[in-house]
Amino acid sequence: MSENHVRIFDTTLRDGEQSPGATMTSAEKLEVAKALSRLGVDVIEAGFPAASPDDLRAVQSIADSIGTAVVEGRPRPTPPIICGLARATQSDIDKAWEAVRPAANPRIHTFLATSPIHREHKLRMSKEQVLARIREMVGYARSLCADVEFSPEDAGRTEMEFLYEALAAAIEAGATTLNIPDTVGYTLPHEFGERIRLIKENVPGIENVVISVHCHNDLGLATANSLAGVLNGARQVEVAINGIGERAGNTALEEIVMALHTRHALLGLETSIDTTQLCRVSRLVSTVTGMSVQPNKAIVGANAFAHESGIHQDGMLKNQETYEIMRPETVGAEKTHLVLGKHSGKHALQNRLRELGYALEGDALGAAFDRFKALADKKKTITDADLVALFKDSLVEPKEHFRLDDLQVVCGSMGLPTATVRIVDADGQIRVGVSVGTGPVDAVFKAIDGIVKVPCSLLEYSVNSVTRGIDALGEVSVRIQPEESAVSQRINPQHGESARAPVYHGHGAETDIIVASAKAYLAALNRMLSTRSEGQAENGVQVV
Ligand code: KIV
Numbered sequence: 087m088s089e090n091h092v093r094i095f096d097t098t099l100r101d102g103e104q105s106p107g108a109t110m111t112s113a114e115k116l117e118v119a120k121a122l123s124r125l126g127v128d129v130i131e132a133g134f135p136a137a138s139p140d141d142l143r144a145v146q147s148i149a150d151s152i153g154t155a156v157v158e159g160r161p162r163p164t165p166p167i168i169c170g171l172a173r174a175t176q177s178d179i180d181k182a183w184e185a186v187r188p189a190a191n192p193r194i195h196t197f198l199a200t201s202p203i204h205r206e207h208k209l210r211m212s213k214e215q216v217l218a219r220i221r222e223m224v225g226y227a228r229s230l231c232a233d234v235e236f237s238p239e240d241a242g243r244t245e246m247e248f249l250y251e252a253l254a255a256a257i258e259a260g261a262t263t264l265n266i267p268d269t270v271g272y273t274l275p276h277e278f279g280e281r282i283r284l285i286k287e288n289v290p291g292i293e294n295v296v297i298s299v300h301c302h303n304d305l306g307l308a309t310a311n312s313l314a315g316v317l318n319g320a321r322q323v324e325v326a327i328n329g330i331g332e333r334a335g336n337t338a339l340e341e342i343v344m345a346l347h348t349r350h351a352l353l354g355l356e357t358s359i360d361t362t363q364l365c366r367v368s369r370l371v372s373t374v375t376g377m378s379v380q381p382n383k384a385i386v387g388a389n390a391f392a393h394e395s396g397i398h399q400d401g402m403l404k405n406q407e408t409y410e411i412m413r414p415e416t417v418g419a420e421k422t423h424l425v426l427g428k429h430s431g432k433h434a435l436q437n438r439l440r441e442l443g444y445a446l447e448g449d450a451l452g453a454a455f456d457r458f459k460a461l462a463d464k465k466k467t468i469t470d471a472d473l474v475a476l477f478k479d480s481l482v483e484p485k486e487h488f489r490l491d492d493l494q495v496v497c498g499s500m501g502l503p504t505a506t507v508r509i510v511d512a513d514g515q516i517r518v519g520v521s522v523g524t525g526p527v528d529a530v531f532k533a534i535d536g537i538v539k540v541p542c543s544l545l546e547y548s549v550n551s552v553t554r555g556i557d558a559l560g561e562v563s564v565r566i567q568p569e570e571s572a573v574s575q576r577i578n579p580q581h582g583e584s585a586r587a588p589v590y591h592g593h594g595a596e597t598d599i600i601v602a603s604a605k606a607y608l609a610a611l612n613r614m615l616s617t618r619s620e621g622q623a624e625n626g627v628q629v630v
């Protein structure tokens with residue numbers, strides 16, 4: 087690989103999945119892994135196999151299918167490396183190996199904290215014990231797999247001298263990539279860059295391994311820190327689509343890739359990413375995780391290429407480079423608003439959906455066309471944003487245990503808001519529920535609860551107008567948590583101590599926001615019921 091190539095290590099399916107509520111089903115993970123492979127990432131960190139048997143199986147299935155296939159049109163003609171995370175214990179490493187070994191290019195990624203606060207309070211290990219464990223476990227991983235990555239967790243707050251020793255021990259034991267995590271997003275760009283430079287200068291054998299960076303975004307500096315690392319010699323960057331990950335998230339793949347791409351003349355560095363797929367993959371990840379992308383998000387936000395002010399529009403009309411440093415098509419963003427309406431045919435809809443990343447055929451296309459026509463009857467013009475909102479939930483939906491059939495709400499200032507809902511269950515039985523509530527949405531949710539009978543708390547409810555205008559589509563997102571799960575003991579693979587209960591998301595889009603709310607709530611309940619029947623936790627992992 088050329089000196090100027092920066093490897094893109096994607097951890098959307100591992101660190102990204104550790105975002106509260108972002109857990110994906112196995113089918114969704116496979117879908118994301120396929121998209122990442124097409125995008126051209128070098129390494130897919132597919133999960134943490136020791137977390138649960140389901141996690142192990144999900145990584146195995148990615149290793150087996152995505153890790154052995156060369157995707158047509160993929161920038162590099164080899165399957166991506168499939169990586170599994172493991173704590174520095176023999177049993178974690180065994181599980182990671184079992185999961186990744188079907189891949190053509192498997193990797194074990196093992197980690198152990200090195201900072202004083204983690205050594206003293208979390209691990210309760212001395213420096214010597216940490217070094218001995220690194221030697222032993224990296225050596226063990228290397229006895230199984232030729233490609234081993236080691237991460238000194240919380241490297242950003244580790245004493246430099248001890249960091250050199252830990253990294254040298256990992257190299258001696260056979261590590262091929264050394265990842266430097268700023269686990270808590272504490273460092274500033276000049277500091278982090280300096281750390282990488284010093285590591286390059288002071289660790290014996292470092293010239294024979296790849297230096298990687300893994301920056302969290304607690305101070306909003308993840309991309310800047312990663313870039314500083316690269317400028318000082320790192321040649322692998324660990325990233326997640328849309329920047330999802332623990333707490334404030336990880337470095338966003340799209341940001342680092344486009345920084346290197348846009349400033350190529352200055353930096354002279356390359357990645358193998360097909361940038362035109364960035365928006366498409368961003369949408370997929372947002373859909374399967376239920377984590378919406380803020381409109382002003384760099385590169386993939388809805389406003390990233392929108393120009394509002396008259397002065398900007400005037401400049402753009404004269405020369406696009408006045409206000410655009412990248413072309414929207416370079417990242418697969420749609421700048422022009424498509425005019426689809428009630429006179430549009432199925433073919434036009436299919437084409438447009440394909441451009442937006444939804445390949446629908448046959449019955450699925452027929453059903454989508456019916457939904458589209460229903461919306462076109464209520465709304466004069468249908469934009470890309472409307473379409474994404476309308477079809478976002480038809481990609482990889484969990485099993486439908488309950489479907490909204492009908493809904494009526496009476497509300498206003500003269501009486502108690504009252505909702506009547508008619509729901510069809512998985513056996514085709516029609517169930518009717520009635521409830522009053524503090525408002526129309528509360529009444530609807532309570533009426534649904536009366537039918538579904540799975541106690542849960544509503545953590546978050548948001549409604550957004552997808553486009554402008556009084557006839558705009560309303561998009562509702564909800565997050566719920568089963569009530570009993572608050573007491574179930576869970577362990578966070580990275581930090582080992584926090585207890586988190588699963589969170590499930592649901593999404594609904596309609597011109598009527600009460601109907602959209604009911605659909606979103608049912609989608610979240612369906613997701614919860616499907617995940618339970620798959621035996622999978624949504625976030626955090628069961629103690630193993
Ligand atoms: O943030 C971190 O330190 C991690 C390690 C497991 C690499 O995610």
Ligand code: ZN
Binds near residue numbers: 300
């Ligand atoms: Zn991390």
